[in-house]
Amino acid sequence: MEQFFDVTIILLQGFWTNILIFALTLLISIPLGLVVTFGSMSKFKPLAYLSKILVWIVRGTPLMLQIFIIYYIPGFLGIPASSQLTSVIIAFAVNYAFYFSEIYRGGIEGVPKGQYEAGMVLGMTKPQIFKNIILLQVAKKIVPSMSNEVITLVKDTSLASVIGLTEIIKSSTQLMSSPGILYPLFYSGIFFLVFNGIVTLGLNKIEKKFSYYN
Amino acid sequence: MLEINNLTKKFGAVEVLKGITFSLNKGEIVAVIGSSGSGKSTLLRCINFLEKADSGEIIVDGEIIYKTGDVIGNDAEMREKRLHFGLVFQAFNLFPQLSILKNITLALDVADKARCKKKQISKVELSIASEKNKQQGMKILEEVGLTEKIDAYPFQLSGGQQQRVAIARALALSPDILCFDEPTSALDPELTGEVLRVIKGLKSPDNTMIIVTHEMEFAKNVADKIIFMSEGIIEEIGTPKEIFENPQSEKTKNFLKQYFNKH
Ligand SMILES: Nc1ncnc2c1ncn2[C@@H]1O[C@H](COP(=O)(O)OP(=O)(O)O)[C@@H](O)[C@H]1O
Numbered sequence: 001m002e003q004f005f006d007v008t009i010i011l012l013q014g015f016w017t018n019i020l021i022f023a024l025t026l027l028i029s030i031p032l033g034l035v036v037t038f039g040s041m042s043k044f045k046p047l048a049y050l051s052k053i054l055v056w057i058v059r060g061t062p063l064m065l066q067i068f069i070i071y072y073i074p075g076f077l078g079i080p081a082s083s084q085l086t087s088v089i090i091a092f093a094v095n096y097a098f099y100f101s102e103i104y105r106g107g108i109e110g111v112p113k114g115q116y117e118a119g120m121v122l123g124m125t126k127p128q129i130f131k132n133i134i135l136l137q138v139a140k141k142i143v144p145s146m147s148n149e150v151i152t153l154v155k156d157t158s159l160a161s162v163i164g165l166t167e168i169i170k171s172s173t174q175l176m177s178s179p180g181i182l183y184p185l186f187y188s189g190i191f192f193l194v195f196n197g198i199v200t201l202g203l204n205k206i207e208k209k210f211s212y213y214n
Numbered sequence: 215m216l217e218i219n220n221l222t223k224k225f226g227a228v229e230v231l232k233g234i235t236f237s238l239n240k241g242e243i244v245a246v247i248g249s250s251g252s253g254k255s256t257l258l259r260c261i262n263f264l265e266k267a268d269s270g271e272i273i274v275d276g277e278i279i280y281k282t283g284d285v286i287g288n289d290a291e292m293r294e295k296r297l298h299f300g301l302v303f304q305a306f307n308l309f310p311q312l313s314i315l316k317n318i319t320l321a322l323d324v325a326d327k328a329r330c331k332k333k334q335i336s337k338v339e340l341s342i343a344s345e346k347n348k349q350q351g352m353k354i355l356e357e358v359g360l361t362e363k364i365d366a367y368p369f370q371l372s373g374g375q376q377q378r379v380a381i382a383r384a385l386a387l388s389p390d391i392l393c394f395d396e397p398t399s400a401l402d403p404e405l406t407g408e409v410l411r412v413i414k415g416l417k418s419p420d421n422t423m424i425i426v427t428h429e430m431e432f433a434k435n436v437a438d439k440i441i442f443m444s445e446g447i448i449e450e451i452g453t454p455k456e457i458f459e460n461p462q463s464e465k466t467k468n469f470l471k472q473y474f475n476k477h
């Protein structure tokens with residue numbers, strides 16, 4: 001029983017890292033994604049192409065590779081390396097921002113042209129139209145796909161272990177070698193299930209918030 | 215009050231408007247008829263700056279709003295020009311996430327907020343303005359007979375009611391000239407009546423309107439002038455009596471014959 005308590009504490013400590021990565025990634029990538037979207041939809045062609053190439057690269061390569069690159073490359077170039085946690089958060093935030101940007105783009109393109117035109121003939125400027133008319137409609141449209149990504153992110157946070165960060169999976173594999181117990185592996189799975197359950201409830205609430213209109 | 219001179223518009227190589235010229239006096243209603251693809255929507259869209267005409271002139275009360283080669287000015291100038299006109303769309307284009315009242319007051323509120331941000335009006339003046347917009351919105355909703363719907367959302371309304379809201383929304387900005395692009399074409403036949411009645415009710419010495427429509431009876435009864443468009447030109451223009459009872463052009467005759475055979 002005492003061992004179970006200790007294991008719980010160790011796993012909780014590990015999971016705190018996962019939660020931190022999760023929260024900071026969302027905090028940064030949700031707005032950053034919008035910036036990328038504006039880039040990729042820009043009328044200034046070089047910027048649009050650059051954004052599209054970056055989307056292709058970031059979405060087309062494994063997140064694990066991106067974590068390695070951000071953590072190890074600066075050292076080789078003589079730039080002071082970031083801490084493990086900072087590197088992981090940069091990699092995650094950028095990776096997710098690019099995924100989100102594509103979801104945003106789909107959402108924005110899904111708003112009928114008539115909505116913009118209605119705003120324009122009422123004398124509104126493009127930014128006013130975006131802020132007051134388009135944004136909420138996009139938010140409603142993208143909640144389901146965003147929810148999928150958020151759930152994936154919860155699980156992806158375990159990738160932080162590849163550069164030695166002690167998150168929950170790493171903690172449980174360490175417990176497996178000493179004191180040589182197996183159940184923390186399953187136990188850590190429960191942490192993810194519970195956390196994802198809570199996140200799902202929150203996401204459902206957000207979805208409900210948008211259901212007042214069709 | 216409105217003069218359109220030799221307005222042209224090409225999409226790629228296709229010349230959709232080939233020099234449109236007409237004028238309107240204050241309080242007049244012109245109905246624009248013509249078969250699909252003849253350029254009626256494009257004409258309204260150019261007048262409302264949703265498309266930029268290639269050449270020609272648009273003059274409102276002696277002021278040149280557009281002339282060949284004009285570049286689109288800054289936001290404030292654009293707004294000024296735009297607000298001479300209002301446009302009611304075939305598909306209503308109401309804002310689905312906003313209540314009916316908010317649909318009508320949004321543009322006014324946004325403009326007032328922008329003014330407050332630029333320190334042109336104070337916070338107190340802003341809240342007075344917003345209350346005034348609300349009052350005006352309710353008054354206009356009363357005019358189109360939708361007082362009881364102010365808190366509803368567009369999806370809760372019938373097509374006819376939605377189009378009446380769209381008309382109210384356009385009226386709220388007090389345009390000099392209100393344009394309608396087939397306002398009843400997206401409606402079930404039994405709902406067109408209420409919308410046409412509202413439009414008819416707007417006829418007054420103050421309201422100048424351009425109505426693109428396929429409702430010939432309505433055009434005949436309400437319009438002061440009829441424009442028949444065909445392939446990007448005004449094939450014939452005249453009073454309802456002239457156009458419907460004594461059309462001169464073969465194309466007009468054919469168009470009307472086909473229409474009245476079908477209806
Ligand atoms: N944005 C556009 N790009 C290319 N062609 C267009 C565009 N808008 C309209 N057209 C073409 O212009 C012609 C006139 O269209 P429109 O003004 O919508 O006619 P109407 O309203 O009389 O039916 C049509 O042949 C149509 O295909």
Ligand SMILES: [Mg+2]
Nearest residue numbers: 254255256396
């Ligand atoms: Mg049309």
